[in-house]
Amino acid sequence: MLRTDPTASTAPATPRRPALRQPLLLAAGLGALVLCAALSLALGSRAIPLSTMADALTGTAHGGDADVVTGLRVPRTLIGLAVGAALGAAGAVAQGVTRNPLASPVTLGINAGASLAVVAAIYALDLTRPAQYVWFAFAGAALAAVAAYAMSRRGGDLDPVRLALGGTVLTVVLTSWTSALMLASHRTLDEARFWLAGSIAGRQLDTLTPVLPFLVVGLLGAFAISPALNALALGDEAAQSLGVPVARIRVAGGLAVVLLAGGAVAVAGPVAFIGLAAPHLVRPLLGNDHRWLLPGCLIAGPLLLLAADVLGRLVVRPSEIEVGIVTAFLGAPLLAVLARKVAR
Amino acid sequence: MTAIAAAPTGALTRRRVRTAAWSVLAAALLVLLTGIALGTGQVSISAWDALRALVGQGSPGDVLVVQEFRAPRVVSALIAGAGLAMAGSMLQRLFRNPLASPDTIGVTGGASFGAVLMLATGASQQLIPLAALGGGLLAALLLGGLAWRSKLAVTRLVLVGLAVQQGLAAAVNLMIVRFPAELASSAMQWTTGSLYGRTWTEVSIGGTAIGLAAAAVVLCQRRVAVLDLGDDSAGGLGLDPGRDRMWLLLLTITLASLAAALTGPVAFVALAVPHLVRLLAGPPTLGTLGLTALTGAVLLLGADLLVLHVIPVHGLPVGAVTATLGAPWLLVLMIRQGRLPQRSS
Numbered sequence: 162m163l164r165t166d167p168t169a170s171t172a173p174a175t176p177r178r179p180a181l182r183q184p185l186l187l188a189a190g191l192g193a194l195v196l197c198a199a200l201s202l203a204l205g206s207r208a209i210p211l212s213t214m215a216d217a218l219t220g221t222a223h224g225g226d227a228d229v230v231t232g233l234r235v236p237r238t239l240i241g242l243a244v245g246a247a248l249g250a251a252g253a254v255a256q257g258v259t260r261n262p263l264a265s266p267v268t269l270g271i272n273a274g275a276s277l278a279v280v281a282a283i284y285a286l287d288l289t290r291p292a293q294y295v296w297f298a299f300a301g302a303a304l305a306a307v308a309a310y311a312m313s314r315r316g317g318d319l320d321p322v323r324l325a326l327g328g329t330v331l332t333v334v335l336t337s338w339t340s341a342l343m344l345a346s347h348r349t350l351d352e353a354r355f356w357l358a359g360s361i362a363g364r365q366l367d368t369l370t371p372v373l374p375f376l377v378v379g380l381l382g383a384f385a386i387s388p389a390l391n392a393l394a395l396g397d398e399a400a401q402s403l404g405v406p407v408a409r410i411r412v413a414g415g416l417a418v419v420l421l422a423g424g425a426v427a428v429a430g431p432v433a434f435i436g437l438a439a440p441h442l443v444r445p446l447l448g449n450d451h452r453w454l455l456p457g458c459l460i461a462g463p464l465l466l467l468a469a470d471v472l473g474r475l476v477v478r479p480s481e482i483e484v485g486i487v488t489a490f491l492g493a494p495l496l497a498v499l500a501r502k503v504a505r
Numbered sequence: 506m507t508a509i510a511a512a513p514t515g516a517l518t519r520r521r522v523r524t525a526a527w528s529v530l531a532a533a534l535l536v537l538l539t540g541i542a543l544g545t546g547q548v549s550i551s552a553w554d555a556l557r558a559l560v561g562q563g564s565p566g567d568v569l570v571v572q573e574f575r576a577p578r579v580v581s582a583l584i585a586g587a588g589l590a591m592a593g594s595m596l597q598r599l600f601r602n603p604l605a606s607p608d609t610i611g612v613t614g615g616a617s618f619g620a621v622l623m624l625a626t627g628a629s630q631q632l633i634p635l636a637a638l639g640g641g642l643l644a645a646l647l648l649g650g651l652a653w654r655s656k657l658a659v660t661r662l663v664l665v666g667l668a669v670q671q672g673l674a675a676a677v678n679l680m681i682v683r684f685p686a687e688l689a690s691s692a693m694q695w696t697t698g699s700l701y702g703r704t705w706t707e708v709s710i711g712g713t714a715i716g717l718a719a720a721a722v723v724l725c726q727r728r729v730a731v732l733d734l735g736d737d738s739a740g741g742l743g744l745d746p747g748r749d750r751m752w753l754l755l756l757t758i759t760l761a762s763l764a765a766a767l768t769g770p771v772a773f774v775a776l777a778v779p780h781l782v783r784l785l786a787g788p789p790t791l792g793t794l795g796l797t798a799l800t801g802a803v804l805l806l807g808a809d810l811l812v813l814h815v816i817p818v819h820g821l822p823v824g825a826v827t828a829t830l831g832a833p834w835l836l837v838l839m840i841r842q843g844r845l846p847q848r849s850s
Contacts, residue, residue: 263664267671312836329667330776333608334832337772340697341825344690345818351686358682433671486679493672497651500664 183453186446190460194242197467201238202230204471206479233363240361240369241470241484242463244429247376249462251421252436253443253455254383257390258414261324262499265437266302266422268324270331272431274305275423276357277335277342284342284349291356292368295427299375302423305331306415359432359485361470372424379420380459386413387451394449432485434492435465441499524786524793531799535583538806542579543571545814577703580712581767582809582823583802586774588715588764590801591722593775594782594789595757598729599750601659606776607761610666613772614673615644616765617696621680624692633695634707634766641762644669645755662754698771698824700809711767718760719798725753726791771824773831774801780838 202218203209209217209226217227218235248266255264266272278301279294288294312327339357343350389410392400397407422436442465443457466484469491473482540552543559548570550558557563558571589607596605607613619640623633652658652665677696681689694701728749731739736746761775778801779789786793808826816826 308836327604329609329670330604330832330835333772334828334836337697337825337828337832340693341821341829344693344697344820344822344825347686347690350690350693354682354689358678433675482679483682486675486682489671489675489678493668493675496668496671497665500668501652501661 183447187453187456187460190457190464194460194464194467197464197471198238198242200471201241201467202234205229205234205474206481236364236366236369237361237470238467239366240364240428241467243369243373243376244361244425244432245435245463245466246459247379247421247425247462248432248435248466249439249458249460250380250383250455251418251425252438252462253440253451253458254386254390254414254421255418255436256440257387257393257451257454258411258418259324260394260396262441263437263496264324265434266418266426267332267431267433267437268328269418269422270305270309270328270335271302271419271422272426272433273332273335273339274301274303274308275299275426276431277301277339278304279356280339280342280349280353283352284346289352291364291428291430292371294356295368295371298427299419299423302426303419305335306419310415355483356430358483359430359488360483361429361466362481362483364428368428372427375420376424379417379424382413382417383421383455386410386417387455390414390451391449394451430485432466433489434495435462435488437499438465438492438495441495520787521792524790524796527785528792528796528799531796531803535799535803535806538803538810539579539583542582542806542810542813543575545810546570546575577705577708578700578809579806581703581708582700582806584708584712584715585764585768585771586801586803586805587798588719588760588767588801589771589774589805590778590797591719591794592757592761592764593801594779594794594797595722595729595753596761596775597779598733598789599754599757600663602663603780604776605663605666606773607758607765607770608772608776609670610663610758611644611648611669611673612641612758612761612765613770614670614677615640615642615647616762616770617677618673619643620695620769621677621692624688624695625680625684631707634711637766637769638762640673641758641765644673645758645762647672648758649751649754694820694822695769697822698765698769698827699822700768700812701820703767707767711763715760715763715767718756718763721756722760723791723794725756726794729753730790768805769822769824771805772828773835774805774827777827777831777835778804780835 199211199214203211203214207226207229209230213226214230217230252265255266255269256262258264275298278297282288282294282297309324309328309331312324312331343353389400389405392403392405393407393410395403400407400410425432439458439461440454442461443454447453447457466488469487470484473484473487476482536556537552539559540556544550544552544555548566550567550571554563554567555571555575558567559576561568561572593606596607596610597603599605600610616637617640619636619638620633622640623636647669648662648666651669652662677692681692684692728744731742731744732746732750732753734742739746739749765771778797782793782797782800783789786796789797805823805827808830809823812821812823812826
């Protein structure tokens with residue numbers, strides 16, 4: 162299904178491609194990301210001039226605008242960077258491990274699993290702050306990923322269409338349980354529906370700090386297995402004969418996806434499509450080599466997330482649309498285009 | 506298919522007998538559950554008296570309670586259950602995919618979108634079913650428009666359906682987040698699928714429309730059976746598979762949208778019932794289509810009885826129950842099928 166270029170994974174066979182292209186593209190992406198972060202600091206219901214912003218960041222300015230920057234927008238932007246990077250990397254690993262261009266945290270049911278766990282926790286334990294949701298989101302994400310994986314196996318191999326559909330069925334199940342819980346209690350509904358939209362607004366850095374170690378571990382794991390993912394792209398048997406422990410790589414990859422995507426959901430709520438879109442955006446630019454794809458997704462993920470967040474702040478000024486809803490709107494057409502491609 | 510043709514006629518007869526037996530059993534269960542549903546409530550009536558009151562016999566008090574208060578709800582459960590199950594069975598055949606259902610191809614999202622949009626404008630309650638129907642047809646339009654590329658390929662339809670579903674669900678989600686708490690609650694109630702507050706007007710209009718659509722589906726069965734042979738064979742037999750599939754799909758989506766307009770998009774009836782019928786009576790034929798409709802009606806009515814009289818949560822939508830009961834069974838079914846060697850499909 163995934164049209165991979167086998168020559169890209171056997172490194173000695175590709176001296177044709179100039180070695181400078183990928184670092185240059187990464188640097189350009191990094192530049193775009195810095196620009197986007199600056200926009201995220203400057204734009205919002207109150208536009209703040211760049212000079213004031215710079216003063217606030219260096220600590221020389223105080224008062225209204227400066228407090229908005231340091232107190233609200235800096236944490237928001239940092240969280241956006243971390244969540245976007247985690248989702249982008251999770252998408253790249255998920256697509257590599259399952260050899261399926263439609264795999265993503267959403268299609269694997271991870272978001273729905275985390276949502277159900279969080280809503281159940283709010284219902285049963287009277288939680289009120291996103292910082293308290295973290296562990297429940299993690300647990301839900303992990304359970305859902307295991308279930309989706311179990312369903313998509315067919316005669317020992319993973320069936321891509323089955324994985325996408327199985328994940329959707331799982332999502333339907335978990336979503337109706339979530340709705341039932343929310344309908345059973347008005348307090349839960351009111352508490353949870355904003356979290357369920359997926360947003361990086363109004364969170365302080367203390368939401369991010371407990372999750373950060375998991376994101377780092379997940380990221381290290383992703384980098385560690387990225388050469389093996391290149392071999393896996395050739396097919397299970399070919400990878401096996403190259404000496405890659407396929408089963409162990411699958412487990413490690415799944416674990417990395419759960420850590421990264423689970424952590425992202427725990428901080429921001431279910432944000433769709435970043436994990437799906439980032440690898441597809443990067444692949445035409447940097448090629449199929451996971452050693453370049455992964456850093457590319459680390460830049461493309463936050464770039465997409467922050468751009469969507471800024472867009473959500475601008476369209477209905479002075480109010481704003483949650484970033485999860487913006488990405489879902491933009492992502493649905495993308496999924497349709499991908500579907501046309503995959504199915505030829 | 507070749508297996509059926511090669512099988513001795515005895516096997517075919519046995520399957521027909523089994524289908525007929527299960528159909529009789531389902532019909533009996535249907536009558537029994539209808540009697541119980543009509544008789545149970547604040548005023549208790551025996552099942553037999555309740556059925557008699559339905560046709561206007563017995564004490565005037567019973568007739569009033571049964572005909573005015575309980576019957577609309579029961580009848581709408583029966584009609585919508587049958588319609589959803591038939592639509593699900595047709596979708597699974599047309600998509601050649603055991604997981605195709607209104608929930609996965611966008612009809613649920615479309616119907617929810619239409620209804621919630623109507624709730625947002627604050628229009629009267631009577632317009633909501635109409636809006637849901639419109640939303641379902643919008644989903645069909647999106648599906649056809651996005652998946653069309655000289656002809657409708659099945660895999661592309663399935664995946665584009667997922668995209669349509671997710672996009673429309675995002676729109677619904679946006680409105681639920683923006684609504685005040687009270688409106689958000691009723692929007693969620695509606696999008697989960699519930700049977701509260703049905704009137705005879707809604708039931709009679711919806712029932713007529715669903716009946717017509719179901720009759721059309723039955724008339725098309727021969728064509729569907731030919732399509733089941735595969736596009737090449739169907740083409741060889743003089744059908745235009747792409748065009749026929751499109752019209753059949755439109756008809757099926759209309760049926761599913763009508764059912765969703767009556768009760769909201771009740772999850773899993775359309776997905777699970779065809780699997781159950783396949784386990785009981787074998788591969789789909791015209792005979793099993795009737796059994797499918799009966800089973801869908803029985804299941805939805807049974808789930809509604811659970812909601813009303815067994816589960817002690819007030820105002821729980823019936824969709825939550827069908828999902829809770831149907832989902833684990835379906836998951837187990839999928840996992841078990843995963844162990845089997847790959848079938849050619």
